[in-house]
Amino acid sequence: MKRLVLAGAGHAHLHVLRALGEAPWPGVEVVLVTPYPRQIYSGMVPGWIAGHYRLDECVAPVLPLAGAAGVRVVGDAVCALDANRGHVTLADGGSIEFDVLSLDTGARLALGAGLANHPGLLPVRPLESFVEKWTQVLPMLLDDDNARVAVIGGGAAGVELALAVAYRLRRETGVTAPRVMLACGGGLLPGHAPGVVRRARAALAGQGVELVEQRVRADGSALETEAGVPLAADWVIAATGVGPPDWLAQSGLTLAPDAFIAVGRGQQSVSHANVFAAGDVASRIDAPHAKSGVYAVRAGPVLTGNLQRALAGRPLEPYRPQRRSLYLLAAGPREAIVSWGAFSASGRLAWRWKDWIDRRFMRRYQCPGKR
Ligand SMILES: Cc1cc2nc3c(=O)[nH]c(=O)nc-3n(C[C@H](O)[C@H](O)[C@H](O)COP(=O)(O)OP(=O)(O)OC[C@H]3O[C@@H](n4cnc5c(N)ncnc54)[C@H](O)[C@@H]3O)c2cc1C
Known part of the structure; x- marks a missing residue:
């Protein structure tokens, strides 16, 4: 019996679990290490914040999926990996040996200057903590019309969150005075076409979101621009970009220049043939692409096939990620x-399209029998 360890229940691993539920892999014991019993789908979180979705509509329940797949679940987080010896260490101190390891643990949030000490900090990752904190903060924001929110980060997540928060507060309180600012010192939607940026600016203006196109820093509870201009914010949502998990550096795996796991054409580690990675934690060195959920989802089927092939000692199949991807913000x-x-x-119409795609994606994991 060979042991496959799946670390993290990210997008690509949801696909692996579903495939295992449809047809088990004989002679393989599968263990899933996941700190949470569910996977929150980030693509629907801005819609949840805006009030368009209930939280349960944005969540893939991991335990039933794993149960149907005959996968043993270990409710913990990987905190170290020894790729040469073939084992992962868990936060509770235990360890699990593997014949084949697949990593889909996502990235950690790379926080900007001094932000970690801000008392009103709401980091968007881990998404579970963000959702929990936002659930506590929202009633306070609805109770106090003077409380203000700063969203830091001009990428897709920052823009969507600023728009969602501003819309929700306006809709529920009727207060139209600006209460949300978006700080984007690194630019607004870098990498997106000018037309997209123009539309985002118009949407932000329409929801009364103040744009601060400068880098910001925090000193305790004081938030200010790099030039020293104070910014009023009680709550700070940090969507400041991603970095690799801390434990990768000592894992023995070859890392890409961005310090994420270097993988090749079959999502296989370039240094360890029995280690695979997909989603944000991996970087394709032959075909670099943005770290986004779209690529994590697309890697699911190829990862599934190649894990099976690796366990059976068969040649892997290559996979070419798409060069550009569709974003619906x-x-x-x-x-x-x-x-x-x-x-x-x-x-x-674009919202209806996005809503249809997102709900269809979630249905696959909420009701595994459905296509
Ligand atoms: C608010 C927001 C909106 C976004 N919207 C979009 C969008 O519309 N489209 C898009 O393409 N991208 C979007 N993104 C980016 C997208 O969320 C990520 O690129 C995507 O989640 C990456 O998927 P993943 O499978 O690599 O990791 P994740 O989705 O982060 O999943 C990783 C899983 O691993 C678990 N895990 C973490 N650490 C460990 C550990 N040490 N051991 C075991 N398990 C662990 C986590 O709990 C989680 O279940 C958005 C991001 C945010 C924050």
């Missing part, structure tokens, strides 16, 4: 902004 109300290379569009 939630824009506050039931509207979205489409970003596809140089093409942009926005409006209610």
